[in-house]
Amino acid sequence: MAHGFDHGHIKSKDPRKLAQWWADTFDAKLLPETGSGEVLFCPVEIDGFKINISSPSTAEAAQMDEGIVTGNFGLEHLGLTTDDLDADLATLREQGLRIFDVRETPTMRMAFVETPENVRLEIIQHLA
Numbered sequence: 001m002a003h004g005f006d007h008g009h010i011k012s013k014d015p016r017k018l019a020q021w022w023a024d025t026f027d028a029k030l031l032p033e034t035g036s037g038e039v040l041f042c043p044v045e046i047d048g049f050k051i052n053i054s055s056p057s058t059a060e061a062a063q064m065d066e067g068i069v070t071g072n073f074g075l076e077h078l079g080l081t082t083d084d085l086d087a088d089l090a091t092l093r094e095q096g097l098r099i100f101d102v103r104e105t106p107t108m109r110m111a112f113v114e115t116p117e118n119v120r121l122e123i124i125q126h127l128a
Helices: 015-026 085-094
Strands: 007-011 034-036 039-041 044-046 049-054 078-081 099-104 108-114 120-126
Touching: 015 039, 015 044, 015 049, 085 099, 085 108, 085 120
Parallel strands: 007 049, 078 120
Antiparallel strands: 034 039, 039 049, 044 049, 099 108, 108 120
16 A cells, blocks of 8 residues: 655635745745635645645634644644755744744754744754
């Protein structure tokens, strides 16, 4: 039996705005929007990885909270690679986003960032 990874999914109060943030900040490709009843899907793609960004249905919205970005059970974070962590962190700081953990190992530098809509993002720069 063969398997492949299809997508990650982020629920958003404003999926168009959040999709545009991913495009502006990380050069994500905006994919065609689709709708499914009251739910709007605004997917993006980064390096072949698709992130579905959608609004919640009315029923889902009534049960949702703001999320906890500092860590939780379940999906813990998304991870991106970069060739210039310092430049990315400068951009994110200019946007007023919280960078809450920066680390370095012998093989990589990494930082965890609170993105819009409280998604925990790890940005990794592999060292030569």
